[in-house]
Each structure stands twice: as C-alpha cells, then as structure tokens.
Amino acid sequence: MKSTETRSRPSGSRKKSLRDRLRPETDVPTKHGYFRSFDGTKLFYSVEGEGKPLVFCYGLVCSSLHWTYQIEHFRKNYRTIWMDYRGHQNSDVPEDLGSLNLESLAKDLKLLLDELKVADAVLLGHSMGVNVVLEFARLFPERVAGMVLSNGTVNRPLETLLNSNALVPGFRALEFLRDKSPKLLNKIWTLQKGNPLVHRTIGMLGFNPHLTAKEDVALYVDQIADMDPRVFLSLIRNYDRYDGSTWLHTIKAPTRILAGEDDYIIPLAQQELLHQLIAGSELEIIRHGSHCPQMDLPDLVNSKIEEFLRRISY
Numbered sequence: 001m002k003s004t005e006t007r008s009r010p011s012g013s014r015k016k017s018l019r020d021r022l023r024p025e026t027d028v029p030t031k032h033g034y035f036r037s038f039d040g041t042k043l044f045y046s047v048e049g050e051g052k053p054l055v056f057c058y059g060l061v062c063s064s065l066h067w068t069y070q071i072e073h074f075r076k077n078y079r080t081i082w083m084d085y086r087g088h089q090n091s092d093v094p095e096d097l098g099s100l101n102l103e104s105l106a107k108d109l110k111l112l113l114d115e116l117k118v119a120d121a122v123l124l125g126h127s128m129g130v131n132v133v134l135e136f137a138r139l140f141p142e143r144v145a146g147m148v149l150s151n152g153t154v155n156r157p158l159e160t161l162l163n164s165n166a167l168v169p170g171f172r173a174l175e176f177l178r179d180k181s182p183k184l185l186n187k188i189w190t191l192q193k194g195n196p197l198v199h200r201t202i203g204m205l206g207f208n209p210h211l212t213a214k215e216d217v218a219l220y221v222d223q224i225a226d227m228d229p230r231v232f233l234s235l236i237r238n239y240d241r242y243d244g245s246t247w248l249h250t251i252k253a254p255t256r257i258l259a260g261e262d263d264y265i266i267p268l269a270q271q272e273l274l275h276q277l278i279a280g281s282e283l284e285i286i287r288h289g290s291h292c293p294q295m296d297l298p299d300l301v302n303s304k305i306e307e308f309l310r311r312i313s314y
Contacts, residue, residue: 028048028049028075028076029047029048029049030046030047030048031046031047032044032045032046032047035111035112037086037107038104038107038108038111039094039095039096039099041092041094041095041099041108042091042092043083043084043085043091043092043108043112044083044084044091045081045082045083045084045112045115046081046083047080047081047116048071048075048079048080049074049075049076049077049078049079049080050078050079051077051078051079052078052121052314053078053079053080053081053116053118053121053122054078054079054080054081054121055082055109055113055121055122055123055124056071056080056081056082056124057082057109057123057124057125057126057129058082058126058129059126059127059128059129060127060232060235060236060239061088061223061224061227061231061232062126062127062128062129062220062223063084063088063089063220063223064082064084064089065219065220065223066126066127066220066292066294066295067082067124067126069294069298069301069302070124070294070298070301073298073302074302074305081112081113081116081118081121083108083109083112085105085108085132086099086100086104086105086108087227087228087230087234087235088227088231093228093230093231097230097231097234098234100231100234100235101235101238102128102131102132102135102238102239103135103139105132105135106135106138106139107139109132109136110136110139110140118143120142120144120145121143121144121145122145122146122309122312122314123136123137123146123147123148124147124150124305125147125148125149125150125152126150126151126294127150127151127152127265127266127291128152128157128235129150129152130149130150130151130152130153130274131152131153131239131242131244133149134147134149134152134244134251137251137253138244138250138251141252144253145253145312145314146253146254146255146308146309146312146314147251147253147255148256148258148305148308149255149256149257149258149274150257150259150293150294150301151260151263151265151266151271151291151292152257152266152270152271152274153242153266153274154243154244154248154270154273154274154277155244156240156241156242156243157239157240157242157266158236158240159240160267160269160270161265178230178233182230186229191225192221192222192224192225193222193225194222195221198221199217199221202220202221203217205264205265205291206265206290206291206292207290207291207292207295207296208260208289208290208292208296211288211290211295211296211297212292212295212296216295244277245273245277248274248278249277249278251279254308254311254312255278255280255281255282256281256282256284256304256305257271257274257275257278257281257282257283257284258271258284258286258293258294258301258304259272259283259286260286260289260290260291260292260293260296261285261286261287261288261289262289262290263289263293264290265291266291268285271283271285282308284304286300286301286304
C-alpha cells in the first residue's frame with residue numbers, strides 16, 4: 001500500500017508511520033498478560049508506563065489501534081491499561097455467546113483492575129467503549145475517578161446509525177445467515193479483508209479520510225475480517241438494546257465528552273444528549289473530527305484529555 005506519510009497534514013494529525021508507532025520504547029515499562037474472568041474466559045491485557053492509571057476501552061469489534069495515539073502519548077507519565085474484550089483480538093471467545101454483553105464486559109474490566117490492584121482510575125471509552133465505561137460506572141461507581149467519553153451513544157445505536165435505521169435489515173440478514181448458514185456467513189465476512197472498496201467505504205464513513213492514514217483504516221478492516229462474526233452479532237444485539245437515559249443523571253464522576261463534528265456513525269445529537277444527562281459534564285466538539293477524532297487529530301484530542309486530567313488534579 002502506498003505510504004501517506006509524504007502528504008501535508010494539518011496540526012494535530014498523525015506524525016509517525018504505523019511501523020514507527022508500533023516499535024516498542026525500551027524506556028517505558030510494559031507488561032502483557034492474561035487473566036481469567038468470572039466464567040473462566042481467558043482475556044488479554046496490556047499495561048504500559050507508570051503513574052496514575054488510565055484505562056482505555058475501545059469500540060465494537062475494534063482493538064487498541066483506536067486508542068494507540070493516546071496510549072503512546074500518555075504512557076510516558078501515566079499507567080496506561082487496556083484489555084481485549086471477550087471474543088476480540090487476543091482474548092478467547094466465551095463458551096456462552098450469551099455472555100457477550102455490556103454488563104459482562106464491565107465485570108471483566110472490574111476483575112482486571114482487581115488483578116492489577118487498581119483501586120480507581122480514569123476510564124476512557126470510544127464508541128461502544130463509552131457504554132462499557134458507563135456500565136462500569138453504574139455497577140462500580142467507587143472505582144471511577146473520572147471519565148472521558150468519545151463518540152458514544154445514550155441508547156439504541158442502530159436506530160441512529162448514519163442518521164437513520166436503514167441498515168437494521170442488513171444486520172437482521174446477517175443474523176439469519178448465522179442461524180441458517182454459518183459457513184456462508186463466514187465466507188461473506190472474510191471478504192472484507194484486503195477489499196479496497198470496503199476500505200474506502202469505512203474510511204469515508206468512520207474516519208476523516210483527509211486526516212486518518214489509509215494504513216490505519218486498512219488494518220482496522222482486516223482486524224474485523226479476522227474476527228468471529230458471531231461475536232459481532234451477539235454483542236451488537238445487546239448493544240442495540242442499551243438505554244442509559246433513565247440512570248445517567250446518577251453519575252457523580254467528573255466527565256468530559258468528546259464529539260466529532262462530522263460523525264456519521266454516532267450523530268452529534270447523541271453526544272449532546274450525554275452532556276445533558278450527566279450532570280456537570282463537559283462537551284468538547286472536535287472540528288473536522290469523524291467517528292474517530294482521536295485518530296483523525298490525535299494531538300488535539302490528547303490536549304483535550306490533558307486539560308481534563310489537570311482540571312480534576314489527576
């Protein structure tokens with residue numbers, strides 16, 4: 001794939017190539033490992049850096065790639081922590097697919113913090129990761145020192161995807177294939193890998209194609225194609241039933257909400273609703289930001305997170 005590094009990029013966009021970004025820094029303490037969750041599922045986690053803990057939660061069928069610019073930046077002064085959700089990347093698919101729900105992910109996260117002896121932390125969530133963080137805050141409020149919520153939804157993401165519910169029948173068709181012809185579903189699912197049309201479409205809808213590097217988008221799409229489609233379908237069904245509107249007003253933790261100005265996946269109105277429902281929260285709209293402003297304009301987003309951490313003396 002042709003490199004995009006020679007292109008002129010505005011202030012706040014990515015600086016390093018993917019190869020350079022993934023090269024380990026020898027002066028940053030790093031630990032990778034596994035732990036067993038409440039049902040015995042083996043889950044992968046990573047810890048980089050030292051200091052107060054920042055816990056990064058990514059979106060549905062995503063990976064730490066979506067927070068890589070923030071982890072790279074903050075691991076120099078903080079203890080950055082992330083885990084792969086059950087069924088994602090380096091973690092095992094649970095025996096009971098019914099456990100692929102937001103409550104289980106929040107409980108997995110709590111057990112990871114227990115494993116690492118972390119009493120409380122600032123949690124950062126992106127997309128569905130926002131709902132993982134919110135569910136964690138609902139279940140374990142005493143463990144939350146603060147929250148950064150980026151491009152998340154209050155409820156029913158499929159009802160507002162691309163500002164309509166037109167894609168719902170497509171998801172239902174995938175569910176039908178899962179039940180009636182799983183081999184065909186797997187074949188269709190893997191066709192995403194290396195497909196330039198899929199890369200281009202996702203690059204336009206989920207990212208700002210003028211800011212996010214094509215190789216980042218390509219890696220993300222290929223990671224999706226390598227996953228078990230049953231994980232996606234089980235989790236998105238639970239995700240689409242989510243509704244935090246009745247209890248978000250009970251959250252006491254300091255909260256900063258980040259929104260991409262041009263987010264086609266989770267409309268800006270959802271970020272504004274989060275802001276209205278979480279008392280005392282702050283809303284930052286990232287100009288030219290897509291559904292992934294932390295990848296479009298990482299330096300700018302990092303500065304917004306740093307401002308928040310300073311404000312709460314963290």
